[in-house]
Amino acid sequence: MIRINCPFCGERDHSEFGYGGDASIEYPALDAPMEDWHDAIFLRENICGMQAETWHHVNGCRMWLVVERDTMTHEIKSVRPAHDGNAAVIAGNVADNAAGDES
Amino acid sequence: MTARRLENGGRIDRQKRIEFIWDDRSLWGYAGDNLASALLARNEKVLGRSFKYHRPRGIMSAGVEESGAMVTIGRGARRDPNVKATMQELYQGLHASGQNAWPNVRYDVGAVNSLFGRFLAAGFYYKTFMGLPPFEWGSKGTGLWMKYEKIIRKAAGMGTASREPDPDVYDHAHGFCDVLVVGSGPAGLQAALTVAKAGMEVWLVEQDCLLGGDLLNLADDKAEKKRLELIAELEQAGVRIMTRTTAFGLYDNGTAGLLERVTDHLASASAHLPRQRFWTLRARHTIVASGAMERGMAFGNNDRPGIMNVSAGRAYLNRYAVLAGENVVIATNNDSAYRGAAELAAAGAKVSLLDARKRLGSDLLDIAGEANISLHTGSAPLNANGLSAINGIDVAAAGRDGWEFESRMNCDLLLVSGGWSPVVHLMSHRGVRPVWDAEQACFVAPPTDEPIHVAGSAAGIWNTDACFDSGQSVGARVVKVLGGKARAKAMPEVGGWANPIKPVYEVRAPGRKTKAIVDPQHDVTADDIRLAHREGFVSVEHLKRYTTLGMATDGGKVGNIIGLALMAEALGKDIPGVGTTTFRPPYTPVAIGALKGRNVDEHFRSLRRTPMHDWNLQQGATMTMAGLWHRPWYFARSGETISEAYVRETETTRSTVGLCDVTSLGKIAVQGPDATELLNRVYTNPFAKLPIGKARYGIMLRDDGMVMDDGTTWRFSDTDYFMTTTTAHAAKVMVWLEELLQTRWQDLRVHVTSVSEQWAGAPSPGRSHARY
Numbered sequence: 001m002i003r004i005n006c007p008f009c010g011e012r013d014h015s016e017f018g019y020g021g022d023a024s025i026e027y028p029a030l031d032a033p034m035e036d037w038h039d040a041i042f043l044r045e046n047i048c049g050m051q052a053e054t055w056h057h058v059n060g061c062r063m064w065l066v067v068e069r070d071t072m073t074h075e076i077k078s079v080r081p082a083h084d085g086n087a088a089v090i091a092g093n094v095a096d097n098a099a100g101d102e103s
Numbered sequence: 104m105t106a107r108r109l110e111n112g113g114r115i116d117r118q119k120r121i122e123f124i125w126d127d128r129s130l131w132g133y134a135g136d137n138l139a140s141a142l143l144a145r146n147e148k149v150l151g152r153s154f155k156y157h158r159p160r161g162i163m164s165a166g167v168e169e170s171g172a173m174v175t176i177g178r179g180a181r182r183d184p185n186v187k188a189t190m191q192e193l194y195q196g197l198h199a200s201g202q203n204a205w206p207n208v209r210y211d212v213g214a215v216n217s218l219f220g221r222f223l224a225a226g227f228y229y230k231t232f233m234g235l236p237p238f239e240w241g242s243k244g245t246g247l248w249m250k251y252e253k254i255i256r257k258a259a260g261m262g263t264a265s266r267e268p269d270p271d272v273y274d275h276a277h278g279f280c281d282v283l284v285v286g287s288g289p290a291g292l293q294a295a296l297t298v299a300k301a302g303m304e305v306w307l308v309e310q311d312c313l314l315g316g317d318l319l320n321l322a323d324d325k326a327e328k329k330r331l332e333l334i335a336e337l338e339q340a341g342v343r344i345m346t347r348t349t350a351f352g353l354y355d356n357g358t359a360g361l362l363e364r365v366t367d368h369l370a371s372a373s374a375h376l377p378r379q380r381f382w383t384l385r386a387r388h389t390i391v392a393s394g395a396m397e398r399g400m401a402f403g404n405n406d407r408p409g410i411m412n413v414s415a416g417r418a419y420l421n422r423y424a425v426l427a428g429e430n431v432v433i434a435t436n437n438d439s440a441y442r443g444a445a446e447l448a449a450a451g452a453k454v455s456l457l458d459a460r461k462r463l464g465s466d467l468l469d470i471a472g473e474a475n476i477s478l479h480t481g482s483a484p485l486n487a488n489g490l491s492a493i494n495g496i497d498v499a500a501a502g503r504d505g506w507e508f509e510s511r512m513n514c515d516l517l518l519v520s521g522g523w524s525p526v527v528h529l530m531s532h533r534g535v536r537p538v539w540d541a542e543q544a545c546f547v548a549p550p551t552d553e554p555i556h557v558a559g560s561a562a563g564i565w566n567t568d569a570c571f572d573s574g575q576s577v578g579a580r581v582v583k584v585l586g587g588k589a590r591a592k593a594m595p596e597v598g599g600w601a602n603p604i605k606p607v608y609e610v611r612a613p614g615r616k617t618k619a620i621v622d623p624q625h626d627v628t629a630d631d632i633r634l635a636h637r638e639g640f641v642s643v644e645h646l647k648r649y650t651t652l653g654m655a656t657d658g659g660k661v662g663n664i665i666g667l668a669l670m671a672e673a674l675g676k677d678i679p680g681v682g683t684t685t686f687r688p689p690y691t692p693v694a695i696g697a698l699k700g701r702n703v704d705e706h707f708r709s710l711r712r713t714p715m716h717d718w719n720l721q722q723g724a725t726m727t728m729a730g731l732w733h734r735p736w737y738f739a740r741s742g743e744t745i746s747e748a749y750v751r752e753t754e755t756t757r758s759t760v761g762l763c764d765v766t767s768l769g770k771i772a773v774q775g776p777d778a779t780e781l782l783n784r785v786y787t788n789p790f791a792k793l794p795i796g797k798a799r800y801g802i803m804l805r806d807d808g809m810v811m812d813d814g815t816t817w818r819f820s821d822t823d824y825f826m827t828t829t830t831a832h833a834a835k836v837m838v839w840l841e842e843l844l845q846t847r848w849q850d851l852r853v854h855v856t857s858v859s860e861q862w863a864g865a866p867s868p869g870r871s872h873a874r875y
Contacts, residue, residue: 001385037806
């Protein structure tokens with residue numbers, strides 16, 4: 001059982017999560033040429049070692065996370081929200097004015 | 104073999120007689136007995152029949168590795184096959200029976216297979232029945248095999264499971280702790296106490312019904328006092344002690360699988376108790392103090408009833424007060440057998456000791472001398488005589504070119520110690536490859552990066568005192584890692600015997616042909632392994648699969664090391680050169696019922712009902728399953744067939760109006776300033792011009808252009824949409840939208856909420872529809 005430390009909920013069993021895929025893929029613009037889309041959708045590295053991948057806390061807070069996991073040992077190096085804004089809040093890197101805008 | 108119960112001693116209560124049934128005969132034992140000890144005390148010799156040759160089998164061990172006394176427990180729907188009699192506690196009315204035999208294990212017609220033993224070697228069925236000449240020459244046809252297979256499969260196997268539904272209840276349970284300690288021998292007890300005293304939350308699991316591990320089998324008052332003191336301290340320190348609980352597997356990130364046998368030892372259990380509990384435990388650290396198992400040796404007819412481990416003979420003597428034989432031969436290649444030999448002699452048995460080693464230290468000679476044991480050095484058993492019970496052995500002496508027949512010796516019990524194998528199974532589950540220690544002739548688990556630590560004889564430490572110390576040492580180190588304070592003793596070194604072990608895996612003399620069993624559960628012989636080698640199976644993984652070595656219910660606990668050693672000899676390599684096999688979970692068998700827990704019958708999956716459920720039933724609906732949903736299929740009037748109902752419903756709808764419960768559709772609220780943009784992107788058709796209050800049908804594609812889902816989306820306001828999905832893909836679409844918004848399109852200000860439970864749906868198609 002892999003244990004994933006969700007930044008929102010705490011450490012949970014992997015059975016609460018859904019596996020996404022390779023988190024390093026950058027999806028092209030919507031009007032990018034077909035070749036770019038082909039590569040982004042179909043080409044994957046088969047990584048032996050540390051890999052950044054997306055997991056969805058589907059039976060929890062339903063947040064998408066980026067998990068750095070060793071594909072050989074299941075050792076987990078880091079977990080952060082996939083959404084940059086959420087990640088910044090969790091990391092405490094939110095500027096004062098941004099917080100002010102919200103309120 | 105004439106086994107008998109002793110007047111005194113043992114951990115049994117002679118005041119409490121327990122009646123049980125063995126093969127339709129009423130027998131009795133005492134409270135504290137297990138089935139094996141109770142049968143042994145009644146001098147029952149043949150308790151099982153082997154898999155292939157139907158060889159008579161008796162008790163071989165006193166533990167989970169038992170491969171002889173495998174029996175069926177219970178009757179009817181509760182029939183449980185392949186239970187090790189050594190692990191079944193006795194209870195009033197216990198019903199046990201022999202298996203894989205007809206009419207019974209003592210007189211078994213199937214034993215005729217033994218006569219054809221030379222034809223039934225490794226791979227016999229495949230060689231003989233696949234492409235059977237002259238009907239299917241060569242490797243072409245397997246048509247006939249498909250017919251033979253049915254008969255062959257019927258002949259194979261051990262006990263038969265009940266075909267009725269399991270009437271018992273099983274629970275799933277979850278736990279968390281700082282430190283899990285597996286095993287309660289000297290190392291486990293000491294480790295658990297050391298950690299608990301530092302204020303950590305400790306779970307101590309023990310597969311036996313009593314704590315103590317090997318301490319339970321010693322005739323040592325000092326050790327017993329220490330055991331009781333440690334248990335009292337553990338209870339005081341608040342350690343969660345779980346007996347009758349097996350840590351059957353270690354998994355990723357500190358997760359352990361535990362099987363707790365709650366009522367298997369009770370005559371009548373309270374109705375609210377589950378039969379077993381399947382625990383998923385998450386531990387920050389795990390201490391494996393799972394002990395070691397004594398190996399046998401391969402020699403002729405080494406599986407005859409009346410042959411068992413030395414430690415088993417000792418356990419029956421000291422724990423169960425059963426002297427397993429009166430004229431005992433003990434064969435060993437290491438120091439561990441001597442203490443037990445002396446105890447058996449003290450209990451009144453005539454004991455002869457064969458030690459494969461030629462030179463022995465004065466410590467061993469003194470033990471043998473004081474106990475009046477006749478000691479034969481440089482000797483080993485070559486063949487066991489007797490059919491359904493051993494009545495003597497052929498003794499081999501170490502000659503210049505190996506073993507040579509020397510003499511015959513009468514005996515009614517042969518105890519064998521071929522060395523000890525640390526139980527490295529749990530480490531193996533973690534992908535740790537055990538390393539061969541040539542000096543101790545065993546595999547030990549090397550350290551791992553994971554927070555898993557090995558202590559006691561599981562780490563190859565043989566002396567009881569050193570095992571206590573190793574438990575303290577490992578426990579204290581764990582405390583420090585967890586931020587507590589403790590002083591760790593030095594970790595004792597591997598080994599601890601005064602005289603080095605002499606590796607002996609097989610005793611064979613030239614020119615003598617006998618069956619030397621390596622894996623008793625699957626009747627794999629030493630010759631089978633050599634045959635496999637001659638036929639080109641040089642990888643240990645191939646050997647294992649071809650001969651079925653180590654693939655029975657003991658998972659290779661008994662045969663693997665000897666099998667490896669024989670393979671190494673055939674290949675002209677050393678044991679590490681051949682490799683090791685990987686032990687996989689579970690350590691001991693786990694009932695399917697325990698895996699399923701309460702998720703059976705109507706609890707197999709949850710049921711979703713629509714708000715109109717009762718109304719639908721009142722209208723005479725026949726229901727159907729749509730995913731988890733119960734949904735009306737058709738509404739038949741009395742006497743109508745399904746087709747007639749369909750036609751009537753369709754005609755009515757076309758001529759007037761119909762009503763249909765579509766609540767099972769997925770429903771998602773899509774809200775926010777960029778909601779329109781999101782819909783434009785996920786559907787193939789645009790939504791920007793959809794008027795408020797109107798709906799539009801859309802098709803949703805995957806990244807690769809395949810259709811993922813379709814459905815209708817309503818617009819409630821500029822920024823508020825109501826999307827429906829198909830019933831089957833409701834969850835998937837929700838996950839997809841969340842992924843897009845949280846990963847790729849983080850700039851879109853949209854929030855999606857599942858409202859499938861909040862909305863019911865009932866379209867009313869029909870002729871008057873246009874004005875609706």
